[in-house]
Amino acid sequence: MTPSLPRRAARRLLSALLVVWGAATISFCVLHLIPGDPVDAVLGPLVGASPELRARVRAELGLDAPLWAQYLTSLARLVTLDLGWSYRLDRPVADVLADQLWPTAELAVAALALAVLLAGTAALATAGRRGLPRAVISGAELVGAAVPSFWVGVVALTFLSFRWGLFPGPGAVGPHALVLPALTLAVPIAGVLAQVLRRELDDTLGQPFVTSVRARGVGRTGVLVRHALRHAAVPLLTLAGWVFAGLLSGTVLVETVFARPGLGRVLVSAVTARDIPVVNAVVVISAAAFVTVNLTVDALYRVVDPRLRGSEAP
Amino acid sequence: MTTLGVPEAALWAATPRWRVPLAPVLAGAVLLLFAAVAARPEWFAVHSPTASDLGAALRPPGPEHPFGTDQLGRDVFARVAHGAWPSLSIGVGATALGVLLGTAAGSVSAFGGRLLDRVMMRAVDVGLAFPELLLALIVLTVLGPGPVNVLVAIGLAAAPGYARLVRSRMLVVRESAYVQAAVVMGIPRPLIVLRHVLPNTLGPVSVLATISAGTAIVVSAGLSFLGFGPQPPAAEWGLMLSEGRDHLQRAWWIAVFPGAAVTTVVVAVTVVGRWLKARLDGGPQ
Amino acid sequence: GSPSADAPADGTLTFAVDVGPDCYDPHVSPADITAALQRNVYDSLVAQRPDGTVEPWLARSWEVSEDGTRYTFHLRQDVTFHDGTPFDAEAVKTNLDRIADPETGSQYAAQLIEPYASSEVLDEHTVEVELTEPHAPFLQALSTTYLGFHSPTSIEEYGTDLCNGGARHVGTGPFTFTGFTEGQQAVLTRNDDYDWAPPTARHTGPAHLAELVIRFIPENSVRTGALTSGEVDVIDQVPAADIATLETAGGARIVRQDSPGAGYTYFFNTTRPPFDDRRARLAVRAALDLDQITETLYSGQYDRAWSPLTPATFGYDEGLEGGWSHDPAEAGRLLDELGYTGRDGQGYRTRDGERFSIELLYDPTYQREDRITYDTAVQDQLRQAGIELRITPLGDGSYVSTRDDGEYDIIAFSWGRADPDVLRTLYHSGQQLADGGANASRLSDPRIDAWLETGLTESGPEARAAAYAQVQRRIVEEGYALPAFVQPRVIAAAPAVRGLAFDPSAWPVFYDVRLGEGGSQ
Amino acid sequence: MPGHRRGVRVRQERGRGVGLVLQDALVSLDPLRTVGAEVAEPLRVHRILPRDRRAAEVVRLLDEVGVPDPGERAAQHPHELSGGLRQRALIASALAARPAVLVADEPTTALDVVVQDQVLRLLGRLRSDGLGLLLISHDLAVVARIADRIAVMHDGRIVEEGPTARILDRPAHPRTRALLAAVPGPMTRGRRLSDRAAARTATPTSAESAAPPRPGGGAAVLACEGVTKVFAGAGHPARTAVRDVSLRLAAGEALGVVGESGSGKSTLAPLAMGLLPPDSGTVTLEGRPWSGLPERARRPRRSAVQLVQQDPLSSFDPRYPVGRVLDEALRAAGERDRSRRRARAAALLAQVDLDGGHLRRRPVELSGGQRQRVAIARALAPRPRVLVCDEPVSALDASVQAQITDLLPHLRGELGLALLFISHDLGVVHHLCDRVVVMRDGAVVEEGPVERVWRAPAHPHTERLLAAVPGLPPGSAAGERPHPAHLPGAT
Numbered sequence A: 001m002t003p004s005l006p007r008r009a010a011r012r013l014l015s016a017l018l019v020v021w022g023a024a025t026i027s028f029c030v031l032h033l034i035p036g037d038p039v040d041a042v043l044g045p046l047v048g049a050s051p052e053l054r055a056r057v058r059a060e061l062g063l064d065a066p067l068w069a070q071y072l073t074s075l076a077r078l079v080t081l082d083l084g085w086s087y088r089l090d091r092p093v094a095d096v097l098a099d100q101l102w103p104t105a106e107l108a109v110a111a112l113a114l115a116v117l118l119a120g121t122a123a124l125a126t127a128g129r130r131g132l133p134r135a136v137i138s139g140a141e142l143v144g145a146a147v148p149s150f151w152v153g154v155v156a157l158t159f160l161s162f163r164w165g166l167f168p169g170p171g172a173v174g175p176h177a178l179v180l181p182a183l184t185l186a187v188p189i190a191g192v193l194a195q196v197l198r199r200e201l202d203d204t205l206g207q208p209f210v211t212s213v214r215a216r217g218v219g220r221t222g223v224l225v226r227h228a229l230r231h232a233a234v235p236l237l238t239l240a241g242w243v244f245a246g247l248l249s250g251t252v253l254v255e256t257v258f259a260r261p262g263l264g265r266v267l268v269s270a271v272t273a274r275d276i277p278v279v280n281a282v283v284v285i286s287a288a289a290f291v292t293v294n295l296t297v298d299a300l301y302r303v304v305d306p307r308l309r310g311s312e313a314p
Numbered sequence B: 001m002t003t004l005g006v007p008e009a010a011l012w013a014a015t016p017r018w019r020v021p022l023a024p025v026l027a028g029a030v031l032l033l034f035a036a037v038a039a040r041p042e043w044f045a046v047h048s049p050t051a052s053d054l055g056a057a058l059r060p061p062g063p064e065h066p067f068g069t070d071q072l073g074r075d076v077f078a079r080v081a082h083g084a085w086p087s088l089s090i091g092v093g094a095t096a097l098g099v100l101l102g103t104a105a106g107s108v109s110a111f112g113g114r115l116l117d118r119v120m121m122r123a124v125d126v127g128l129a130f131p132e133l134l135l136a137l138i139v140l141t142v143l144g145p146g147p148v149n150v151l152v153a154i155g156l157a158a159a160p161g162y163a164r165l166v167r168s169r170m171l172v173v174r175e176s177a178y179v180q181a182a183v184v185m186g187i188p189r190p191l192i193v194l195r196h197v198l199p200n201t202l203g204p205v206s207v208l209a210t211i212s213a214g215t216a217i218v219v220s221a222g223l224s225f226l227g228f229g230p231q232p233p234a235a236e237w238g239l240m241l242s243e244g245r246d247h248l249q250r251a252w253w254i255a256v257f258p259g260a261a262v263t264t265v266v267v268a269v270t271v272v273g274r275w276l277k278a279r280l281d282g283g284p285q
Numbered sequence C: 001g002s003p004s005a006d007a008p009a010d011g012t013l014t015f016a017v018d019v020g021p022d023c024y025d026p027h028v029s030p031a032d033i034t035a036a037l038q039r040n041v042y043d044s045l046v047a048q049r050p051d052g053t054v055e056p057w058l059a060r061s062w063e064v065s066e067d068g069t070r071y072t073f074h075l076r077q078d079v080t081f082h083d084g085t086p087f088d089a090e091a092v093k094t095n096l097d098r099i100a101d102p103e104t105g106s107q108y109a110a111q112l113i114e115p116y117a118s119s120e121v122l123d124e125h126t127v128e129v130e131l132t133e134p135h136a137p138f139l140q141a142l143s144t145t146y147l148g149f150h151s152p153t154s155i156e157e158y159g160t161d162l163c164n165g166g167a168r169h170v171g172t173g174p175f176t177f178t179g180f181t182e183g184q185q186a187v188l189t190r191n192d193d194y195d196w197a198p199p200t201a202r203h204t205g206p207a208h209l210a211e212l213v214i215r216f217i218p219e220n221s222v223r224t225g226a227l228t229s230g231e232v233d234v235i236d237q238v239p240a241a242d243i244a245t246l247e248t249a250g251g252a253r254i255v256r257q258d259s260p261g262a263g264y265t266y267f268f269n270t271t272r273p274p275f276d277d278r279r280a281r282l283a284v285r286a287a288l289d290l291d292q293i294t295e296t297l298y299s300g301q302y303d304r305a306w307s308p309l310t311p312a313t314f315g316y317d318e319g320l321e322g323g324w325s326h327d328p329a330e331a332g333r334l335l336d337e338l339g340y341t342g343r344d345g346q347g348y349r350t351r352d353g354e355r356f357s358i359e360l361l362y363d364p365t366y367q368r369e370d371r372i373t374y375d376t377a378v379q380d381q382l383r384q385a386g387i388e389l390r391i392t393p394l395g396d397g398s399y400v401s402t403r404d405d406g407e408y409d410i411i412a413f414s415w416g417r418a419d420p421d422v423l424r425t426l427y428h429s430g431q432q433l434a435d436g437g438a439n440a441s442r443l444s445d446p447r448i449d450a451w452l453e454t455g456l457t458e459s460g461p462e463a464r465a466a467a468y469a470q471v472q473r474r475i476v477e478e479g480y481a482l483p484a485f486v487q488p489r490v491i492a493a494a495p496a497v498r499g500l501a502f503d504p505s506a507w508p509v510f511y512d513v514r515l516g517e518g519g520s521q
Numbered sequence D: 001m002p003g004h005r006r007g008v009r010v011r012q013e014r015g016r017g018v019g020l021v022l023q024d025a026l027v028s029l030d031p032l033r034t035v036g037a038e039v040a041e042p043l044r045v046h047r048i049l050p051r052d053r054r055a056a057e058v059v060r061l062l063d064e065v066g067v068p069d070p071g072e073r074a075a076q077h078p079h080e081l082s083g084g085l086r087q088r089a090l091i092a093s094a095l096a097a098r099p100a101v102l103v104a105d106e107p108t109t110a111l112d113v114v115v116q117d118q119v120l121r122l123l124g125r126l127r128s129d130g131l132g133l134l135l136i137s138h139d140l141a142v143v144a145r146i147a148d149r150i151a152v153m154h155d156g157r158i159v160e161e162g163p164t165a166r167i168l169d170r171p172a173h174p175r176t177r178a179l180l181a182a183v184p185g186p187m188t189r190g191r192r193l194s195d196r197a198a199a200r201t202a203t204p205t206s207a208e209s210a211a212p213p214r215p216g217g218g219a220a221v222l223a224c225e226g227v228t229k230v231f232a233g234a235g236h237p238a239r240t241a242v243r244d245v246s247l248r249l250a251a252g253e254a255l256g257v258v259g260e261s262g263s264g265k266s267t268l269a270p271l272a273m274g275l276l277p278p279d280s281g282t283v284t285l286e287g288r289p290w291s292g293l294p295e296r297a298r299r300p301r302r303s304a305v306q307l308v309q310q311d312p313l314s315s316f317d318p319r320y321p322v323g324r325v326l327d328e329a330l331r332a333a334g335e336r337d338r339s340r341r342r343a344r345a346a347a348l349l350a351q352v353d354l355d356g357g358h359l360r361r362r363p364v365e366l367s368g369g370q371r372q373r374v375a376i377a378r379a380l381a382p383r384p385r386v387l388v389c390d391e392p393v394s395a396l397d398a399s400v401q402a403q404i405t406d407l408l409p410h411l412r413g414e415l416g417l418a419l420l421f422i423s424h425d426l427g428v429v430h431h432l433c434d435r436v437v438v439m440r441d442g443a444v445v446e447e448g449p450v451e452r453v454w455r456a457p458a459h460p461h462t463e464r465l466l467a468a469v470p471g472l473p474p475g476s477a478a479g480e481r482p483h484p485a486h487l488p489g490a491t
């Protein structure tokens, strides 16, 4: 007998929390290693500030407390889901992030959908086949997976938007403004997904059970759609964590290029301005999201592959 | 851009089956060329990468300046050529650092006993919960911008992935029939680790690292693009891309050529890496 | 017939700027963009004309006491805040007290009215402000958005929490602050009750535009593209290189205004070698061909600078123009004199085997990219003169402390302010960086200090101008700082945009703007 | 497009005209779908039944092929079914569209003997119900049980064809004879089976005449005393793989260990090798303690006992050529002189019938039989007294298997080796061993001389194992073996 489901779930949850705690601790430590004074970040470098003003700000931000106290405070806040107060923007971190969450989510979801669509089409069209179209498509995937997305973005912007006016350029107004950034973000992800998907489909098509299926009179499409796709879902799920991280990192660059608001840009400016509460919050949130994605994927494995039910995750 | 190390599963799965090794040969030649350019840029470019000639600013590609000139009248070709060294060395160095740290951590985990393994793997889990770019950004905030720091940042960010890879591979090798055969022969443990476990772990890991070096180059370019890499007036591809952005409408060549260089190198590295891996996989059959 | 000039037209104008404010409270934030954006929401007591003279605005008239320390303002009686609160003497007192209160954490406004002592409400619409000492730029300071007026109700409600944008910002201006998304945009809606425009405006009554949207687009290329694609109507901070293209190909109208204050200036650290020696400073100056760099990098759109003040600033000394020239021979002579007669393998001059090497410090987070390029060109020209310039980015948070400790040879920035008193912030010995000033040359020159104090207390324009001319001349003579170029504020507008102009601080004024049928007039 | 139309026609014929049953049922059924869905697929594809009536038909089909509780089974996934059930479900899906002919390619090769017997009986029943059956198998005994006619293939060609009885009795083609000879049986003990023996001959070759030493009352070289091994599972409860097992292996003796899958046979090998510490009980080697020592103490004595593993390829470091493999083994055995090592490596290869040319090859470049011979050569390098073999031939095909099973007795005779031979293949054990141990659920249920156990199994489990072994009918060219009339059913 395997341990009961609740116990297993509890253990997984505990290790997930451990990871989140570790992430919070590391980011706290790392950000306190940074040379310089966070008060400078709060005030900005443009105007020198009098020592009195600095002392006031320091006290206001709780930076005069000893480090361990600051650490405990930040953990205690975390437990109550209070993400703290942004140094630089002087407002609750939760508000700052809440504003930026939607544009980023919108971009990420659109890019993900686009990537899956592109990859699925490319892989299904070429799986189990040979010849020129396949060579061309796999070549394109290879390049797509290798090319830096910020460069794709800049070039696409110049030609597709500025020169030929096919797409709107900057900002986040309307669904059509989403096309170019989403495409830019989707290209490298689609490149990798398509390769994995096709390889998986190919492998599945080579398995003995496919011979059985075909012997029953099922055609190529039937085999691909009814049997092979589901097999390919397992390695694709394995990639979910990578895709998630790729989307998150990708948004940082794509948002910069396309002047879109979002978590990525908030993050970059928070990191450079040493806005510790914001960075901590992004780190903790992304670690939590990552862990959630992995937990979900673990559960999905069991849905997709009945062999894994009642056993530990692969 | 894939800003992350592609997980192992993806790499193993994504091997194209080249019938004629034309592509890897071609890619290998490209890499050799870039390596030569990185080592001796002055053999390829007559102009200095930093000397500006304000009178010749923003010239389009032509016989005198094959890749044109930038806003300071610097020769873009010379800058691309001289940018090969920082760009390539950051990518390769970061990967090497990641492999080194990952191997150290992975070995400790695989051979250091249960407790150490647990602690190490939880730490690796935490490391893996950060997107690589985020981790690199945080490291860079501590270290400050600069090429060496970018190298360290990417290396550190990649290390948890390698640690896990090395550990799992070592466990597989450790339990393998040939290691058991060596035990049966009475070969002392340290010798077994040295002769069998390490070489058979590092082989596949280094092939994967080859492929990841491409990723590292892209990530380093991304960090330069965000302003964390080498600083002006250095010639580095990511930085050049970032500097050329504002001039795209009038002088596309400033950003397009370094971008094309990054893309070419990364594609070539990937092709060679995958070919190596295909050979490694295809070996025992 | 043509529509009456005073009838409110409708339409939304989108204005794209390069950076959103970190803090929207003009009393707190020193940011240019905060002032520019909030100009539409907050009115001032007085309005400044481009020639430096001051007109009434929310104050109908005022008197200044003999000793220049007491100002009595008679306020308009018909002004109300957006929330219906009447604008009165009490409101003026509340706001000025708030600025001066250290609790507020003002980073700039408080400095503008540094000698502020107190305000006294004489009657409902008369207020008397008392200063501890005479302060000539006081009225000019009052004309800026930094000294705009919050509704006392909103101050009471939000207190120090006015950094966020949005509806909490209640002023008396032609627009109300209605919508706000951090990092993305701010939406301002016309105040239909507005009827107290300053005489500097071209019309009276409500603004023409129904809505003003300010979008934050940091990428230059993206901002330019947004204008050509019609996504936005007006863009700020047009890169010099794009000006010509926009005008010819894009059909856009370029509106420019020289910014008052100090242009982009290289400040030499005069407290440590080599720049404690005048010859080193002059050598660097002579080695540089600023005309060529400015001309090339800014496509002929910006002027090189001759004085620590920009030509648009009151008190600018025209006599300084052409005061020195690019003279490599002179630079070489000065360097020889300093003992840097040797040359090393890379062609740099050496003295006792030690290179003439200087360091320029900057914070990559805040330095504009085109200025880094400018610095790079400077670096290259100095290299040709045998001087090594190391450009050091300090992006790890240590910039401010390093700078305040004086651990640099050069730092460079520009400083906008529509009054020559800006020179005091930049060169007065009491304005060291560590104390909250901006004396980046770490200067301690008693003669300059004296002139600056004269300019501050003297109220006659003539006398002030004379004092500041002395300061400018001395700075150039001694080479304490090297003014590089003057960056005008350049705005590009779609053809349909009419009536766009600048106030003396070079902030665009949208009150008079209307959207036409397209095509330019 | 005639080509296209032909494709469609062929597809319609598939499943409908001809059903296919493949070798391994676990990989021949889509592991991600339920058994019911797989069985129903031909019904759906050929539109034989509307959706709502398919479920009932699936249950009927499963019932027909003898799947108990067909309703429940239909909702399960392949991995939840035993090998026999899976194979039956696969047959049900092949039969769903009511084909006239069933092609079965090695339908029982992957199954253990008991399950194989069940499937063969099902096929026999279907055939007698009028289904045409094309049964493809390398195992003559299997074919002989149900086929009317047999065709023998060699090199892609049918070399002989005829009624079953005739082929078995009077094989005409040498290939057929060789095939028949390669089936180990009670009469093959002490004979060579491999092709090199060419025509069947009852005369032992010279090597074989040096008969392996019989088990004497000599001292045990390797002994297990009450050994128990429990695997504490991560995520699942502990499992007792070996339960209170006592064994004695005398010098020069060949001891076989048989049992069904999972009975703990393979766990014995690392226990005997001192690679796995027993949870209780002791292992002694040459009369001295062997288990429970620190590895350092065991190392100098390791040369006495060597191991031959199941999968020869994975037992070599993939980077090492054969020469280096042997060199390493010889050096570990204490041979310091380089030229002497070289000479001995060549001698070892000769001992396993390989020439020196193989020294430079890497294991991947060798055939399966050659690899296993190299593995044996390596095991012989330290001149061991005991050789533990865990299924040394089950990864190899029949003819290669014969090479190894010929080599082992030869080496025994030459070197006086004691052999602990673990195998699930009763025939091979019978062929090679003097004594046999039968295991079930980790415990020894029967032990005795091979001949006696084969003739008169004492334990019902042994009886069952033996009964399930397919044999050639009496009087056939290969030999004779009692065939029990009744077989207990098993699921």
Ligand SMILES: Nc1ncnc2c1ncn2[C@@H]1O[C@H](COP(=O)(O)OP(=O)(O)OP(=O)(O)O)[C@@H](O)[C@H]1O
Binding pocket: D138, D397
């Ligand atoms: N797809 C293929 N491509 C190339 N060669 C093949 C392929 N399938 C089979 N062969 C070759 O054809 C020959 C016959 O193969 P086949 O599978 O029919 O043998 P078999 O008699 O079934 O053998 P076994 O008993 O090992 O299953 C073999 O030499 C094999 O290597």
Ligand SMILES: Nc1ncnc2c1ncn2[C@@H]1O[C@H](COP(=O)(O)OP(=O)(O)OP(=O)(O)O)[C@@H](O)[C@H]1O
Binding pocket: D231, D232, D233, D239, D240, D241, D259, D260, D261, D262, D263, D264, D265, D266, D267, D268, D424
């Ligand atoms: N390392 C292990 N961890 C946990 N359980 C194990 C381990 N090795 C073997 N077992 C379990 O111990 C039991 C005996 O396994 P063993 O491999 O000895 O069987 P076997 O008789 O060799 O079977 P087969 O004929 O299939 O090889 C099995 O139930 C197996 O699942």
Ligand SMILES: [Mg+2]
Binding pocket: D106
């Ligand atoms: Mg076959």
Ligand SMILES: [Mg+2]
Binding pocket: D265, D266, D267, D391
């Ligand atoms: Mg076994």
